[in-house]
Amino acid sequence: MGTLFEQCAERGVRTTVHLDRPFDIAPERGVDHDVPGLASLVRQAAGWLAAAGARPGERVAIVKANHWDSVLLACAAVRLGALPALVAASLPAETVQLLLKRLDPAVLVTDAATLARTREAGTDLTGLARRTLCLDRPGPGPAANILTVADVRGFAVPPPYRRHDDEPMVVSHTSGTTGVPKLVVHSTETLVRRLARFEAVRWPALGVRPNDTVVQAASFVHGRAFCWTASALCLAPRRIGIVTDFDPVRAETFLRAHPPTTLEALPSVFVGWRDLASGGASPFRDVRLFASTYDAMHPPVVRAFLAASARRFPVWMQGWGQTETGPLSFRFLTRRSVARIGDRHPTTRDLGRPLPGRVALRAVDPRTHRPVRAGEPGILVARTRSRCLGYLGEQERWAAKVRDGWWNTGDLGSISRTGAVRLLDREVDAVEDLSCIELEDVIEDRLPEVVECLIVGAPGQRPLPVVITGDGRLDPPAWRAAVADLPALAEPVALRWADVPRTGTGKARRHELAQALLDASGTPGSGRWT
Known part of the structure; x- marks a missing residue:
């Protein structure tokens, strides 16, 4: 990964990258980039990090505004032999502080906005690293160990450092829906050879084509972005589009200027862009492949985007996996497979099958860890072989999730006789005798005005539906009709999107909702494998 851009430039890759805003590390370079220019930028950034004091084997923390240049900075650190750790700047200040304490970085790369926000919350990030490199003017505050790009520009770039494929290469973190995110350590073997290499194949009908416009709207500090960067560049599409501002109005302008043929986005982004998919002139008319990861997708959203494409057979690829493992199974949805509206058991909970020869899956009894019968629920x-190396600073927690070589995902589900996976819930969120995620699918399907439904639980209480609508209101008769045949639920609480606490990838923090709305301190499940 340290020389990825250089190798692609040497191969003559002619991909043009279009940004919705300039890089924070090179605002003067504008929004359009070629691969040789990106390779030059990675080399320069490696020189900056070396000048700031990063050395082989040391850690470089990257905590800045969401942009693809976080991945470029990570590649620059890898080139030096350092270990980059990407942390979302949107996390609460106390969480960022805790993660940086675990990392103990030699160099912190950040921006003025992140420093100002965390200082207002009583946290000085500059005291958690030996040296801080601020990408813009750092503003008021302690400056003894703060450098700017002007201070390190022009430093001689060290030659690429070669590390063993099994050594730690990059640290990213989990979404943190159940508390403080875990710092996940991956190697070249687990992330590049096992995940990115498989993805960098021109699979028939689904693989990236030379004339594609590949658009990514993601949280670029997560491991998926690092893996995607490797595969996307190696497949060399004509254009790559990077979206960092998910506001529908501003995103629409970019999408119309660079109409995607393949689009991958956070589930929360797809939800936010759903109105853009309506009408006859949507910016998604050319899309033949939609892809979602990170979180469950509900039928109305999938249906809306597939309908927005003018292609004859557009496909939605829904992946199930984790930061620790990469994808574990895939399901390809079509217009036909999501055509039934309001079905009691939606097809979006069926997550396909594991990749033969690459992933093996079992459903086991949570108490005995023995395999359950086909079709029965279990953990x-x-x-x-793509499983991460561990949790930085919490290796005992990682080891507790491994048993005889099998990784406990913490998800509840079933596996059919043919190997098909059906997801029920996260174990920590599981309510006895029902699937919260499945009920959310049904409710969203039956009530078009619902943007998102979240069913949260607490010990000894009825499951509570939290219904997100545009104006925070819900029609009671329509609600009663929609849930008449569903298991007993508490009276719903209607909120607006902004009222719901979320992670950096847009996932709802269900436990915070439960604590606030149910006055609950415990969780429905044990939470042993979160």
Whole structure:
């Protein structure tokens, strides 16, 4: 990864990258980039990090505004032999502080806005690293160990450092829906050879084509962005589009200027862009492949985007996996497979099958860890060679999730006789005798005005539906009709999107909602494998 851009430039890759705003590390370079220019930028950034004091084997923390240049900075650190750790700047200040304490970085790369926000919350990030490199003017505050790009520009670039494929290469973090995110350590073997290499194949009908416009709207500090960067560049599409501002109005302008043929986005972004998919002139008319990861997708959203494409057979690829393992199974949805509206058991909970020869899955009894019979619910465990090396600073927690080589995903589900995976819930969120995620699918399907439904639980209480609508209101008769045949639920609480606490990838923090709305301190499940 340290020389990825250089190798692609040497191969003559002619991909043009279009940004919705300039890089924070090179605002003067504008929004359009070629691969040789990106390779030059990675080399320069490696020189900056070396000048700031980063050395082989040391850690470089990257905590800045969301942009693809976080991945470029990570590649620059890898080139030096340092270990980059990407942390979302949108996390609460106390969480960022805790993660940086675990990392103990030699160099912190950040921006003025992040420093100002965390200082207002009583946290000085500059005291958690030996040296801080601020990408813009750092503003008021302690400056003894703060450098700017002007201070390190022009430093001689060290030659690429070669590390063993099994050594730690990059640290990213989990979404943190159940508390403080875990720092996940991956190697070249697990992330590049096992995940990115498989993805960098021109699979028939689904693989990236030379004339594609590949658009990514993501949280670029997560491991998926690092893996995607490797595969996307190696497949060399004509254009790559990077979206960092998910506001529908501003995103629409970019999408119309660079109409995607393949689009990958956070589930929360797809939800926010749903109105853009309506009408006959949507910016998604050319899309033949939609892809979602990170979180469950509900039928109305999938249906809306597939309908927005003018292609004859557009496909939605829904992946199930984790930061620790990468994808574990895939399901390809079509217009036909999501055509039934309001079905009691929606097809979006069926997550396909594991990749033969790459991933093995089992459903096991949570108490005995013995495999359950086909079709019966259990904890889903996986065996895969792409499993991460551990949790930085919490290795005992990582080891507790491994049993005889099988990784405990913490998800509840079932596996059919043919190997098809059906997801029920996260174990920590599981309410006895029902699937919260499935009920959310049904409710969203039956009530078009619902943007998102979240069913949260607490010990000894009825499951509470939290219904997100545009104006925070819900029609009671329509609600009663929609849930008449569903298991007993508490009276719903209607909120607006902005009222719901979320992670950096847009996932709802269900436990915070439960604590606030149910006055609950415990969780429905045990939470042993979160």
